[in-house]
Amino acid sequence: MNHKVAFSFADGKTLFIPVQANELLLDAALRNGIKIPLDCREGVCGTCMGRCESGSYQMDYADEETLSPEDLAQRKVLACQTRVQSDASFYFDYDSSLCSAAGPSTRHGVVTAVEQVSASTAILHLDAGGEAGPLDYLPGQYARLHVPGTDAVRSYSFANRPNARNQLQFLIRLLPDGAMSNYIRERCKVGDEIRFEAPLGTFYLRHVDRPLLLVAGGTGLSAFLGMLDELADAGGCGHPVHLYYGVRQAADLCEMERIAAYAERIPGFRFTPVISDDDGQWDGKRGYVTEHFEASELREAPFDMYLCGPPPMVESVKDWLQQQGLEHGRLYLEKFTQSNA
Numbered sequence: 001m002n003h004k005v006a007f008s009f010a011d012g013k014t015l016f017i018p019v020q021a022n023e024l025l026l027d028a029a030l031r032n033g034i035k036i037p038l039d040c041r042e043g044v045c046g047t048c049m050g051r052c053e054s055g056s057y058q059m060d061y062a063d064e065e066t067l068s069p070e071d072l073a074q075r076k077v078l079a080c081q082t083r084v085q086s087d088a089s090f091y092f093d094y095d096s097s098l099c100s101a102a103g104p105s106t107r108h109g110v111v112t113a114v115e116q117v118s119a120s121t122a123i124l125h126l127d128a129g130g131e132a133g134p135l136d137y138l139p140g141q142y143a144r145l146h147v148p149g150t151d152a153v154r155s156y157s158f159a160n161r162p163n164a165r166n167q168l169q170f171l172i173r174l175l176p177d178g179a180m181s182n183y184i185r186e187r188c189k190v191g192d193e194i195r196f197e198a199p200l201g202t203f204y205l206r207h208v209d210r211p212l213l214l215v216a217g218g219t220g221l222s223a224f225l226g227m228l229d230e231l232a233d234a235g236g237c238g239h240p241v242h243l244y245y246g247v248r249q250a251a252d253l254c255e256m257e258r259i260a261a262y263a264e265r266i267p268g269f270r271f272t273p274v275i276s277d278d279d280g281q282w283d284g285k286r287g288y289v290t291e292h293f294e295a296s297e298l299r300e301a302p303f304d305m306y307l308c309g310p311p312p313m314v315e316s317v318k319d320w321l322q323q324q325g326l327e328h329g330r331l332y333l334e335k336f337t338q339s340n341a
Contacts, residue, residue: 006089006138007034008053009096013104014199016136019084025057026079035099036092041080048079053206055088075207089138091202104144104197107131109168111192114184117254120174121219122184123159126194128166135166137199139226140306140334145170145180146195149187152179155200157223157308157334161230171222171254203308203334205230208237210302210330215244215289215317217309218252223334224308225255232265240268246289246313250275250282289313290320298326307333 002018007029017032019025026048029036039047043061052075060081067076077090092099109126116122128135137143142157159169175181205227214224224243231237243262247253253273263269274289275282285292307317314335321329 003055003084004087004136005055005084006136008089008091008138008202008204009099010093010202011095011097012201013096014136014138014141014201015096022083024080025077025082025084025090029079029099033100036079037094037098038080043078043081046078049076050079050090050092051076052082053089053091053204055207056085057082057088058085059083089204089206104200106195106197107135109166109194109196111188111190111194112167113190114188116174117171119249119251121252121254122172122174123254124156124170124172124184124188126168126170126196128168131166134164135162135168135198137162138204139230140204140223140308141199141201142203142223143168143170143196143198144200147179147183148192148194149183150179154180157201157203157220157226158198159222159225161226161233169225171219171225173219201334203306203332205306206304206332208239208304210304211239212237212241213244213293213298213303213305214241215246215305215307215309217246217289217313220308220310220313220334221245221255222308224306225258227306228259228262228266232262235265236267236269240270241266242270242272244272244274244289244292246274246276246309248275248277249279251279288316290316293320295324295326298324298329302328302330304330304332307331309335311335 001021005019006014006016008014019028026036037047039045044063046066062078107128109128112127113125114122137158139161142155144153144155146153156170159171172184216224259271272292274285274292278286307314314333
């Protein structure tokens with residue numbers, strides 16, 4: 001039985017390989033052309049150190065001076081001593097170029113639908129099923145889409161989890177005059193071909209071993225839809241999951257029915273939408289998402305926070321965590337720059 005294993009690197013590239021039953025992770029990597037840095041191969045030098053971010057594994061041996069008890073608790077591993085026991089993902093804190101890893105693949109998708117799901121957002125549906133083999137990516141990662149008829153390239157997070165038929169979704173923010181926005185509004189039609197590169201990014205759902213806070217700003221929601229699809233299909237993660245979703249106006253909220261449905265499939269799921277500009281059409285929570293975090297609850301136990309949105313929102317959340325002294329929380333973030341063209 002083979003396990004599907006993802007190798008993610010500091011430069012945002014991710015590679016997927018099959019790992020055979022009882023095969024050492026390092027041997028599997030080398031067999032598939034990923035030349036992980038190595039030296040002793042005996043669990044002593046630490047050259048092949050990485051971190052398991054999801055999945056089950058066991059290690060044959062690790063010298064106590066190489067991996068401390070704290071390191072082991074953080075799921076750090078030595079590739080030369082690690083045997084995976086399920087599908088898994090591993091992160092290595094160096095560029096993929098150091099191990100001759102190939103970059104993301106270039107694919108082609110065909111537009112199957114465009115839905116305007118809010119006043120400022122559309123969902124682009126692509127069928128990449130004509131490509132050989134499934135498109136592998138981790139929920140939360142993104143693709144670089146080439147805007148048809150232009151030289152422009154724009155990056156968008158996948159808004160759904162991987163699937164066997166390569167049916168893809170992307171949330172597109174509709175700017176007043178943007179390359180992708182103008183294409184979506186004026187020229188996009190079913191049957192158009194769009195070239196894209198994927199997978200990219202180191203923002204993805206890690207192994208869940210503590211409560212989750214997912215904090216989205218605007219179309220930053222896209223990355224979390226893929227993560228929540230993954231959790232929903234797994235029947236939950238054994239920990240509470242709280243999604244905060246901040247937008248300017250109620251008209252900017254999208255995929256509300258889809259989000260509500262997660263409560264039926266993910267035990268312990270909560271959802272808090274927050275509107276920053278009071279347009280008189282909203283009777284829910286107002287202001288900024290940080291005003292609605294439950295600081296006293298977060299102080300009670302460690303948590304993982306995933307944060308994806310515009311730079312000002314990301315910085316304000318980071319400042320809030322620091323002001324509250326919540327050092328026991330792990331923060332993973334994706335700070336995107338919204339294009340104006």
